[in-house]
Amino acid sequence: MQKRLFLSSLAVAAAICSTPTMAQDKFKIGLILPMTGPFASTGKQIEAAVKLYMAQNGDMVAGKKVELIVKDDTSAPDVTKRIAQELVVNEKVSVLAGFGLTPLALATAPIATQSKTPLVVMAAATSSITEASPFIVRTSFTLPQAAVGLADWAPKNNIKKVVSLVSDYGPGIDAEKYFKDRFTFNGGQVVETLRVPMRNPDFAPFLQKVRDAKPDAVYVFVPSGAGAALMKQFAERGLDKAGIRLIGTGDVTDDDILNAMGDVALGVTTSHHYSASHNSPLNKKFVEAFTKANAGLRPNFMAVGGYDGMRVIYEAAKASKGAGGQALLDAMKGQVFESPRGPMFIDAQTRDVVHNIYIRKVERVGGQLFNQEFETIKDVKDPGKTR
Amino acid sequence: MLTILFDGIAYGMLLFILAVGLSVTMGLMNFINLAHGAFAMAGGYLTVVLMQRFGVPFLICLPLAFLATGFLGAIMERSLYRPMYAKPHLDQVLFSIGLAFMSVSAIDYFMGSQQQIMQLPDMLKGRTEIWDGALGMGHYRLFIIAICAALTLALQYVLAKTTFGSRLRASVDDSRVAAGLGINVNSVFAITFAVGSGLAGLGGALGAEVLGLDPTFPLKFMVYFLIVVAVGGTSSITGPLLAALLLGIADVAGKYYVPKLGAFIVYSLMLLILLWRPQGLFVRKGGH
Numbered sequence: 001m002q003k004r005l006f007l008s009s010l011a012v013a014a015a016i017c018s019t020p021t022m023a024q025d026k027f028k029i030g031l032i033l034p035m036t037g038p039f040a041s042t043g044k045q046i047e048a049a050v051k052l053y054m055a056q057n058g059d060m061v062a063g064k065k066v067e068l069i070v071k072d073d074t075s076a077p078d079v080t081k082r083i084a085q086e087l088v089v090n091e092k093v094s095v096l097a098g099f100g101l102t103p104l105a106l107a108t109a110p111i112a113t114q115s116k117t118p119l120v121v122m123a124a125a126t127s128s129i130t131e132a133s134p135f136i137v138r139t140s141f142t143l144p145q146a147a148v149g150l151a152d153w154a155p156k157n158n159i160k161k162v163v164s165l166v167s168d169y170g171p172g173i174d175a176e177k178y179f180k181d182r183f184t185f186n187g188g189q190v191v192e193t194l195r196v197p198m199r200n201p202d203f204a205p206f207l208q209k210v211r212d213a214k215p216d217a218v219y220v221f222v223p224s225g226a227g228a229a230l231m232k233q234f235a236e237r238g239l240d241k242a243g244i245r246l247i248g249t250g251d252v253t254d255d256d257i258l259n260a261m262g263d264v265a266l267g268v269t270t271s272h273h274y275s276a277s278h279n280s281p282l283n284k285k286f287v288e289a290f291t292k293a294n295a296g297l298r299p300n301f302m303a304v305g306g307y308d309g310m311r312v313i314y315e316a317a318k319a320s321k322g323a324g325g326q327a328l329l330d331a332m333k334g335q336v337f338e339s340p341r342g343p344m345f346i347d348a349q350t351r352d353v354v355h356n357i358y359i360r361k362v363e364r365v366g367g368q369l370f371n372q373e374f375e376t377i378k379d380v381k382d383p384g385k386t387r
Numbered sequence: 388m389l390t391i392l393f394d395g396i397a398y399g400m401l402l403f404i405l406a407v408g409l410s411v412t413m414g415l416m417n418f419i420n421l422a423h424g425a426f427a428m429a430g431g432y433l434t435v436v437l438m439q440r441f442g443v444p445f446l447i448c449l450p451l452a453f454l455a456t457g458f459l460g461a462i463m464e465r466s467l468y469r470p471m472y473a474k475p476h477l478d479q480v481l482f483s484i485g486l487a488f489m490s491v492s493a494i495d496y497f498m499g500s501q502q503q504i505m506q507l508p509d510m511l512k513g514r515t516e517i518w519d520g521a522l523g524m525g526h527y528r529l530f531i532i533a534i535c536a537a538l539t540l541a542l543q544y545v546l547a548k549t550t551f552g553s554r555l556r557a558s559v560d561d562s563r564v565a566a567g568l569g570i571n572v573n574s575v576f577a578i579t580f581a582v583g584s585g586l587a588g589l590g591g592a593l594g595a596e597v598l599g600l601d602p603t604f605p606l607k608f609m610v611y612f613l614i615v616v617a618v619g620g621t622s623s624i625t626g627p628l629l630a631a632l633l634l635g636i637a638d639v640a641g642k643y644y645v646p647k648l649g650a651f652i653v654y655s656l657m658l659l660i661l662l663w664r665p666q667g668l669f670v671r672k673g674g675h
Contacts, residue, residue, distance in 0.1 A: 038601065040500045194646050202597055204394040205642035228504045229599050236525045238514050260504045 027064040027094055027317055030087035032080055032108075034100040035072035041256055042100040043072070046122050046306035048294045050097075053310035056289065061314050062322035069093065075100055077107035084108045088115045094324035095120060095313055098306075102126040102170055109133035118316075118329045122309040123302050126170055127384025130352045137332045137351045139312055140305035141273045142382040143171050143221075144178035146249040149357030149377045150219070150271035151182035154247060159216040161189050162247075165206055165230075166221040168195040175221035175249055178383055183219075191215055196222070203233045210244065211237060217245040220252055227252035228261045235264040245269065250371065253362055255300040258369045265362045265369055271377075273355050274301040274341040277370040286340040299340075308339045312346060342376075350385045389522040391643050392636060397528035399635025400535035401597065403628050405590035405608065406615040407542070408583020414559045414621030415576055416472055421483040423587055423612055424605030425490035430456045430588025431595040431604065432494060435503045445508050449534075452592035453585045460584025464577050487605045494602040503600040531593055538586070542624050555579060559621075614657050620667030630668060 031050060033043035047070055059066045069091060073080040080099070087093045088111060096112060097120040099105040105124040109132035112119035121129055121138040130136045154162065164179060166172035172195065180190045192213050194206050207230075210218045218239070222230055227248075234246055250272025253265055276287050276298050286307065290299040299307075316331035334348035344355035357380045360371035409423040430452035437443040437451065467486070471479050511530055516523045546552040557565040558572045566572045591604070598608070611634065619630030634653060641652030660668060 036495065036500070038500045038603065040495075202394075202398055202639070204398070204597075205391065205639045206646065208390055208394065209643050209646065226502065226599065228502060232596070236512065236514060236527065238516070238523065257501065257504065262504075262506055 025064050026067050027061055027322055028067045028069060028087075028091055029313060030084070030091065030093035030096045031068060031070045032073050032083050032087070032096065032098040032104075033070065034075035034104075035070075037074045039075045039100050042123055042302050043098075045256065045297075045300055045302040046098060046100075046309075048297065049290065049299060049303035049306035050310050052290055052293055053307050053314075055293070057310075057314060061317045062320070064317075064322045066314075073100075073104060075104060077103045080104040081107045081111065084111045088117055093117065094317070094328060097309055097313065098122055099124050100302075102129060105129045105136070106132050109136060112136060116325045116329075118324075118332060120309045120313060120332075122305040126174055127382055130350055130385075134351075135329055137312065137329070137346060138353050139309040139346070141301065141353060141355070142384060143174045143249065144383045145355075145357055145380045146271050146273065147175050147178040147221075148182040148383050149359065149380060150247055150249065150269075151179045151186060151188070152377060153271065153359045153375060154183060154217065154219075155186045155188045159188065159245065159247070161191055161215045162217050162219050163192045163194065163210045163213050163215045164190055164219045165194045165196060165210060167223060167226065168197055172221050174384075179219055182383070190219075203230050204237070207233055207237050207239060211239050211242055214242070215244060217247050220246065220248040222252060227254065228257060228265075231261060231264045231268065240267075250275070250301060250360070253360075253371055255298050255371065256302075258362065258371070259298075261369070266364065268362045269359065270362075270371065271357050271359050272301060272371070273357055274304045275358065275360050275371040275373055276300065277365065277372055278341060278358070279373070280338075280340070280342065282338055283340040301341075304339065304341050308341075308344065311337065311339070343379075347381065350382065352382050352385060354379055354381050356380065389518075390524075391640050393522060393524055394528065395636030395639035396632060397525075397531050397635070398597070398639055399632035400532050401590060401594050402611055402615055402635055403631035404535050404538060404586055405594065406587075406612040406631060407624060407627055408580075408586045409612050410616045410619060410621050410627040411555075411559075411624070412576070412580050412583050413616055415555070415562070415579060418468070418472060418479055419476065419483065420468070421480060421609060422486035422490065422605065423483075423584075424608050425487050426456045426460055426584040426587040427591030427594070427608070428490065428494065428600070428602075428604040429459060429591065431591035431600045432498060432503070433588070434592040434595060435505050435600065436498075438505055445505075445511070449589060449592055453589040456588025456591075457581045457585025459588075461577060461581035463584075464580040468580070469573075487609070490605060491602045498602070500602055503595065505595060507596060527596060531597070534593065538589075539624070539628055546624060551575070551578075611653075614653065618657055618660050618668055626668060 033046055034040060035043040071083045073083055084096055095118045099121045100123045102124045105121050112135040113133040119136045121136060121140060123140050125141055125143045127142045127144050130138050164176050166176045176193055183190060196206055247269045250270045253268055253270050255276040258265060287299055312332050312335055315335060316328050319331035320327040333346055333351060336345040342356045344353055347354050357377045358373040359375040360373045362369055363372045405427050409420060412420055433452050433455055434448040437448045438445060471482050507527060511527045513526050514523055554570045554575050557570060558575050562572050614634060615627050615631045619627035637656050638653050
């Protein structure tokens with residue numbers, strides 16, 4: 001009788017003690033991504049990269065077990081915000097991560113500020129995001145970074161007269177503005193700025209307009225799926241034969257679908273921070289492991305944003321000894337490391353990523369299409385922050 | 388200038404093939420089938436899958452897309468649509484838009500949400516330029532125009548010269564009297580619905596290259612179909628044809644000459660036309 005009482009009280013005591021310690025022994029990461037809907041490929045790439053990082057680096061950090069909670073926000077801002085709130089309040093996550101699109105990150109920013117939870121942006125690329133909350137850190141890239149890289153390169157390579165053609169939404173307008181400003185500053189001339197409606201069925205009239213303006217090149221920014229259609233019509237309309245070059249930010253020749261675009265993509269010159277063919281031992285290892293773990297899927301710039309995001313979170317958690325909040329955030333700032341994309345660091349002032357921008361050209365290598373890097377612009381800061 | 392006109396005609400022809408089925412079924416049963424675009428999407432995806440996974444040549448995919456979506460249309464008409472005819476308009480609209488959303492989600496689930504990319508055969512790539520480039524014609528667009536023109540002639544012939552055509556016209560004009568005269572309106576409608584769906588499927592297959600193809604296709608183009616039907620009227624096929632051509636040319640030319648206004652041109656044009664002729668541009672006398 002006495003023995004049984006002792007045992008049961010022991011069990012109760014153990015239960016009481018173990019619940020809180022269990023929670024403390026976990027380091028929870030809330031990963032919010034668009035897993036369904038038009039931007040599902042973003043979610044798929046990032047999730048795969050995050051899981052790859054965890055598989056390579058173990059699921060223990062600072063003596064705690066890392067628990068990854070993946071949620072689908074269907075790329076609707078109100079859903080992203082609600083999920084973030086649930087993750088912070090109910091799951092008590094130490095860090096929020098993911099965020100496929102700008103509005104999703106902006107909607108969630110107040111939650112990061114109020115709960116003092118670091119928020120790692122792994123995809124969204126509008127310049128202003130990191131200014132929305134002091135708890136936001138970005139490991140993807142900013143569109144202006146890519147745009148000014150190209151605007152610096154073009155005038156030195158016999159491209160003086162350009163028509164810009166962008167999708168008419170936030171990132172497109174960013175891409176147009178920063179390119180135009182820097183290109184004009186460098187002595188170039190943007191003769192026409194065309195904005196294509198998001199739900200545009202046919203590029204024909206816009207490309208004909210480009211052709212009749214007879215520029216040296218057309219600078220484009222469109223979401224990657226539409227990029228394929230654009231390139232086809234570019235070739236079909238004979239713009240390449242009319243001596244017009246196609247240049248753009250790297251979204252247009254997204255590694256994820258580059259192969260399916262076929263020969264029309266050959267020779268397209270773009271600027272971006274990551275190419276799956278980036279020549280470094282680290283990247284070769286990354287691409288190989290990623291492809292192997294995901295049935296032949298090639299990692300794109302979204303994947304590398306997710307992979308580096310996990311790196312930033314892991315290292316920060318080690319430095320803060322598993323603590324969250326301000327301590328974790330401080331440990332994220334100023335991290336300098338080698339990423340599959342090349343050297344990068346998190347600017348301690350702006351909490352934004354600083355990395356090289358590469359000028360690349362689509363070429364066929366070993367039967368597959370790749371963005372081959374041929375020029376590097378070192379340590380590009382986000383030009384949206386410097387003014 | 389001529390190039391813009393050419394592109395506009397190709398685009399309009401494509402819209403016509405996509406929308407003609409909707410126009411006829413709407414005239415016939417007074418049923419607004421908002422899921423019409425779903426049949427077009429089915430044809431497009433069928434073509435993409437056949438070409439990518441099974442290596443079927445593009446030119447063989449086109450008749451297959453027509454037949455398969457026509458068959459699908461016949462089954463759907465018999466099982467889902469027919470019980471809806473007697474229901475109020477609101478029920479019909481809710482039903483068919485629900486069907487459109489279901490098709491969007493289904494394609495998203497099975498095929499993924501990305502834009503589908505297909506490779507045309509080499510003979511349809513390329514471009515011919517005449518008069519020093521004043522008129523540039525993409526071969527694929529020429530191909531679209533040729534097919535659509537042939538289809539239009541065939542449809543016009545069937546409608547004007549055959550017994551089935553006169554039965555169809557009679558049913559459109561007054562289905563109760565037509566039924567009283569011994570015309571089996573149900574079967575006329577089933578055949579028309581199937582052919583209309585098949586044409587939409589063919590349009591989807593042809594248009595995948597020009598219009599793009601992703602799961603939101605039925606919603607993206609629903610407005611365009613409805614404009615064609617509203618402007619062209621529902622009692623003939625020349626009406627929707629001219630409406631589609633007008634829409635195509637206005638859209639392309641508008642985007643070329645005033646890109647800032649972009650897609651807005653089409654809607655203002657529709658408003659003006661409907662203010663001027665609320666029944667649509669072309670109303671056959673005796674019809675209603």
